[in-house]
Amino acid sequence: MKINCLSCGHNVDVSEAYDDYTGVIKCFACQALLEIKTENGYLRSVQLANSPSAAPLDLSGPTDSSERPEEAGVSSSRT
């Protein structure tokens, strides 16, 4: 069975041991962790297990001060 990596698009070839499998596999090409669910040899669902979008705010990242944070508050308080 081939599973399309959501991260790099590589077709990860997994053995028939994964025909009925729910868990995480690793893409051989980009090392991304894919959370998959298979049933009777068919892929039911696949998603990135370590999705970077799960943590949008990281304090260690650079903060862009060019956008004014109060702008959202002004627009939301507008009646």
Ligand SMILES: [Zn+2]
């Ligand atoms: Zn990949």
